[in-house]
Amino acid sequence: MRAVNVNLAHKTILVTGAAGFIGSNLVLELLRSVSDVKIVGLDNVNDYYDVSLKEYRLEQIAKAAANTDAAWTFIKGNLADSALIKQIFTQYKPAVVVNLAAQAGVRYSITNPDAYIESNLIGFYNILEACRHSYDGGQIGVEHLVYASSSSVYGSNKKVPYAVEDKVDNPVSLYAATKKSNELLAHAYSKLYNIPSTGLRFFTVYGPAGRPDMAYFGFTDKLRAGKTIEIFNYGNCQRDFTYVDDIVKGIMLVMQSAPEKQKGEDGLPLPPYAVYNIGNNHPENLLDFVDILQQELIVAGVLPKDYDFAAHTKLVPMQPGDVPVTYADTTPLEQDFGFKPNTSLREGLRAFACWYKEFYKI
Template identity: 65%
Template sequence: MENEKSKISSFCGKTVLITGAAGFIGSNVARKLLNLEQEICVVGLDSMNDYYDVNLKNERLDYLLADRRFIFVKGSIADREMVDNVFAQYRPQVVINLAAQAGVRYSITNPDAYIETNIVGFYNILEAVRRSNENAANAVEHLVFASSSSIYGANAKVPYSTDDKADEPVSLYAATKRSNELMAHAYSKLYDIPATGLRFFTVYGPAGRPDMAYFSFTEKLLKGEKIKVFNHGNCQRDFTYIDDIVEGVVRVAAKAPEQKKGDDGLPVPPYRLYNIGNGQPENLINFINILSEELIRAGVLPENFDIKAHQELVPMQPGDVPVTYADTIPLERDFSFRPGTPLRTGLRKFAEWYAGYRK
């Protein structure tokens, strides 16, 4: 209970900037912060692009806009002038950068979008934080940014540890996320900026991204189409429920890395990396079976639905990896938290939400 009080009080009276605030993770983080702390201002920034259905983003945003403590700014982090204006006007003490062009396969066909948002956009955020910290009154106390499990590439060692070498990405998306980590480390070292990167593992849940497997599979099955099962089903994913991701983000954001000097008198980078994953990889075929059972239970699919007849086993796609598996021991050690929502529980909540959403 003491830890909970400490976590909540750290946001009291502060302004928190969340980029990607209309996104799946961003909107849920904003909601959590507003529920946790009465004296808080949450500034949400989002480009509202059409990578997926904008109506879904608008629904998330409408919920947040009903709260007077939430301020929304429409714009892309790739727009440096706009980013600078947001920092100058609202002077956030905590910055949570969740804006990014997501998707492994999309990065193969639309690489420009990843360079613009994930590289140029993140650079703009780093520069805005650096300039803010030149004036102690405007200082950003903590920069938290989203990375991805994809940075581990085809790492054969499991579970994936933040101590592992991660310099062989197999997609441009992964390369941009690893670049974010390196850029943040450099700024942390040069300008003594407290920064924490979070490597997310396969996030899922209600009102999630339609391009993610559980959502897109549901849409296809409803239409009677076959779903493609990559690597002939020999894939494992560390599915992590959205509430666990959000809890991890908020706990981490509340506790910035310590600023201190090294023996040379220069700052030791106040920089940390953590995995946020369930730590229990699930076989893709098992995942599909549970999803179909919960969709049937929720009345989305008919009782006699034959899931096997709706699967097409196909080879591995470029950019994909056979397994993801998070080592979360550091997260548990430093924040007394470990994700643990069972896959069936999470997919049941998604199926129940989807039953209402499609109506």
Template identity: 50%
Template sequence: MKVLVTGAAGFIGMQVALALLARGDEVVGIDNLNDYYDPTLKTARLDAIAASAGAARFRFRKLDIANGAALSTLFAAERFDRVVHLAAQAGVRYSLQNAGAYASSNLLGFVNTLEGCRHHGVEHLVYASSSSVYGGNAKMPFVETDAVDHPVSLYAASKKANELMAHTYSHLYGLPTTGLRFFTVYGPWGRPDMAPFIFARAILAGEPIKVFNHGKMRRDFTFIDDIVAGVIGALDRIPQPDPGYDRTRASSAASWAPYRIFNIGRSEPVELMDFIDALESELGCKAVRQLMPMQPGDVEATFADTSALEAWTGVQPRVSLAEGVKRFAAWYRGYYAV
């Protein structure tokens, strides 16, 4: 297939591109290479793709998905079979300071992507949603059929909006769409604004780490390899309209249209303090823990019920926390020579 991967210089985008290339697909990657975090890490990811065995089937273009005209031209020229849409303005806390970035990328950019798929014969759009859509929900584990009407950050609201927008295009234009609610992805080449990266840097530098909600946090940490396997499994199964869908018992995870929503996580929440313990062990250093109150926009716990995705794709998470932290720590030390 010819697959467009948006956000190809990002953490998940890079790894999805590599996996698609490894199995023989042609990949076009786009990214705007913005400076939300260190752009040199993004270019290093692209260099890693260029050095891979499938590099001859990869092409990269610097392009902002908020630029509708440029994106439409790309779709018209390339005639993609399928699209994996991972480009977005990430970060819960950053959304408290820079709301406009989320409107531009996560809303306008997503509409532009939907329009490209609609007008240019794309067979299937798989896109990144987020566990943050569950917002203030207290029932655990989170199930796709739960109500997700109370976001606690603008980032979360933008991701819920993506799900609604995708359904509209599935209903009106018959565009098959699959949304994946990612749960705390970590691993080699990860994002510097996320806890594993922040903790590793501070621990090795002998600096305090900020532990929010006084450490009383649980996260469904999911290793990048398991995420990639789920993304590709979802990409390979195109949702079909369900004529038996019961509109009197509405579900946000399915539809009469060719539309699906799935959680993608490990389904094994971990106490934040236990994660820090595991990272200390692999780095060979103790952390100076600075206990802090809960931050606005954060939630106390995430826990994915992943049974629906497993039934749909046959993919199950395989990488344990111990193994995942070991591989992340080894990459971090090697990449930064520390």
């Protein structure tokens, strides 16, 4: 088990991507469970998907913060704005940084590559530089940098389940390449400047108030509108669906256990660097996933009991940038933190369906 060496209480925590799906849920959990915490949230609230969802998440955070002893500060700004990032670090001096801001989506990276270079590369570089200079003048600086990677880094790997020790040199999308680049950059900065950093490879995160570009959300929108949903690779895809609460629990545990700073035989620092998979360790067939989603949408009252799903389903070939299987080996996570995601797909989709009905006032 990894030692708990970062006390979050009474600390300042910077969460980038705070209006995003995972970021907002992390902020809510920090507000609920950490005493006297000071949270600085950064997000550019872009229109990659429905902005009202991001505004809803920020409203939920504001309500939660009003009922705690925590301090919540939201800054609307761009991660690629180096002057802004320097200002945030100078003014708030975060002890822990959780970088969840990124341009997401595999297919979008094919048509809008500039957004990925700006946010995922330049933006992450700005965070690393700010962490580096947080130690200037003998300051304590950043105790732990935790950042989002992705299961996409495994690319065209044939071996499953995917293990963090596997080579990840074959990305099949620009998005995946930027996430692998984040891991390489973090390793270099950990080595050069002794910055404790941990990357987390997330596997298909889902849940209430999620991203509309994800399959479960997009399918629901289309079915409600009477449109046809397309199931890629003729349904022969498997995904390691991970419920957002499990992701947040994993992040919380990791935040409190930074890789130890130590020196090698040459007297130089060994990089205080780690990477973990956070996945359900149980890939689901896409057709089974769609079947469970349909059932839960009916139970929740989002769709009528007599809905003709067959008439609104079409099997299509694989899309560019996609992979047929994602499957996480979570052994290191279990060994170091005694934690393994365990929310069932049915339980998670039921929570989503109930939220969807309430949010869209069906």
